[in-house]
Amino acid sequence: MIPSTFSYVQAQSVREAIQLLQESNGEGKLLAGGHSLVPLLKFRLTTPGTLIDIGSVEELRGVGKEENRIVVGALTSYKQILRDPTVSEHLPVLAEAVRQIGDIQIRNRGTIGGNLAHADPAADIPGVALALEALLEIQGEDGAELVEADGFFLGPLVTALPETSILTSVSFLIPPDGAKSTYLKYAHPASGYAVVGVCAIAATDPDGLISYIRIGINGAGDIAYRARSVEDKLLGHSPTPDRIREAAAMAAEEGEMGSDHFASAEYRKHLCTVYTERALRSILL
Incomplete structure (x- = not known):
């Protein structure tokens, strides 16, 4: 596909880029690495009047x-x-x-x-x-x-x-001293994008109880979200396999699962549970 016609200009500073955006009357788009924007341009899913290249703005x-x-x-x-x-x-x-x-x-x-x-x-x-x-x-x-x-x-x-x-x-x-972390994802076999991705960060106190826990999930729905119910289930408790399994079963509660030809909402919910449990086990057990 070929993009629609647009003007191209390079910005040399943040201030200049903001000015160019203002002058574009809502028709300007910023170009950085281009790996997300260029495909949209080619498929005409976005049709900016002005493309503002900020690749030279070293600040x-x-x-x-x-x-x-x-x-x-x-x-x-x-x-x-x-x-x-x-x-x-x-x-x-x-x-x-x-x-x-x-x-x-x-x-x-x-x-x-x-x-x-x-x-x-x-x-x-x-x-x-x-x-x-x-x-x-x-x-x-x-x-x-x-x-x-x-x-x-x-x-x-x-x-x-x-x-x-x-x-x-x-x-x-910066997570607290002694915290362990991991990012696990089930990647789409063609694109490599996350069908479900789980970021888990945790730390334990001297008594072995979980003193810090953060879970971020992307890919499952329209937006990434914090799995706060999982965090609440684990915080202040000993990280036993049973408690981790019970907590991971709640991983999809805060998110609205998406559905497409590759993965249904039910399957994404299952993946949230599986990958959250794997991530937690890898850093807590």
Whole structure:
């Protein structure tokens, strides 16, 4: 397929990109890595009047540590995340999830900000962002604001990002010392996207009781979600196989399961249970 006609312009700064979005009268789209946007353009599922290339805006790249959070620039590529020692030390589960995204070409060019702003229900990062209590920094004409990941995803390909604003960075909460984590997914055999993906983070106290637990699930429905019922079932208790099994059975309670030709809602619910149990057993037993 061939995209419809559009204007192309390069932005050299965040301020310029915001100005160009404002001047586009709602017809502008940001281009970062392009792996999500370009297919939509080719199928004419989106037809922007102006394509605003932000690939040269260096202020949107990089990884840093600020108090108890790791801040990642929105234009930071998956490859950069995988190679960054700060991520490896403090957020190994983020690196684990990124390693499962696409192939080497996608990881070389794809960006974490593009992943989150695109809000594909089957993407891997949203569930991890929820489990790591991510805060998304959004800049617009009135300045910057922080939005919790828990309220950022509104629907398939729909977020709380205003059309004249830019996602500039994402900060992830560093789990407590001694916490273990993992990201497991059942991938679609053709696309590699998550049919169901589970991010689990947990820590135990000196008595062996679960003192910290976060579960983020993506792929199962229209948006990623926190499996808070699972967390509540486990917090403060000993991680026995029976309790983990009982908790995992609640993994689909907060999400509305999707259905398609590959996996029914019932099957996705089953996968939520199975993969949540596997993830919890791997980090708690």
